[in-house]
Amino acid sequence: MPSFQITEAPSRLxxxxxxxxxxxxxxxxxxxxxxxxxxxxxxxxxxxPLEGARAxxxxxAGAPATSxxxxxxxxxxxxxxxxxxxxxxxxxxxxxxxxxxxRVASESDPDxxxxxxxxx
Numbered sequence: 001m002p003s004f005q006i007t008e009a010p011s012r013l014x015x016x017x018x019x020x021x022x023x024x025x026x027x028x029x030x031x032x033x034x035x036x037x038x039x040x041x042x043x044x045x046x047x048x049p050l051e052g053a054r055a056x057x058x059x060x061a062g063a064p065a066t067s068x069x070x071x072x073x074x075x076x077x078x079x080x081x082x083x084x085x086x087x088x089x090x091x092x093x094x095x096x097x098x099x100x101x102x103r104v105a106s107e108s109d110p111d112x113x114x115x116x117x118x119x120x
Contacts, residue, residue: 003037004104006117007080013087013120018095026088029120031102033083035075042107045083046070050099050119057093058100059086072107 009031016025035041047058047069055069061084063071073081083102105114 001036002115003035003041003106003113004043004075004115005034005036006031006102006104006115007034008032009102009117010120011118015087015089018091022091024089024091024093026086029085029087031083031085031117032080033073033075033102033104034080035078037075037077037106040074040076040079043073043075043081044070044105044107044110045073046103046105047085048101048103048116050101051097053098053100057087057089057098059088060084061086 010029013027013029015027018024033043045060047060049055059068060071063069075081099119101119102117103114
């Protein structure tokens with residue numbers, strides 16, 4: 001069983017129409033992540049683009065500017081954290097349906113102890 005659980009996640013995120021300069025207004029999606037592990041631990045949080053979306057369209061609140069789609073957070077035993085993802089396609093990005101999901105992995109075993117949220 002994974003050490004983390006994504007307990008709340010949006011199923012859809014609607015972005016507005018592009019302005020005259022071709023810039024689409026950003027949208028925000030909030031996820032609730034819970035530490036289900038036996039102790040406090042560090043979670044590696046990342047955005048996984050799907051369906052033609054690009055990694056540079058996403059930013060996790062609090063993530064470093066050098067890696068906006070990835071961050072680490074300290075979770076207390078049984079603790080929850082809210083994770084906000086901003087979706088900001090660049091000017092001129094093609095119209096269409098694109099997707100992403102949140103991935104949370106245990107820092108101590110990121111290759112096998114992880115959970116992926118539902119597609120948004």
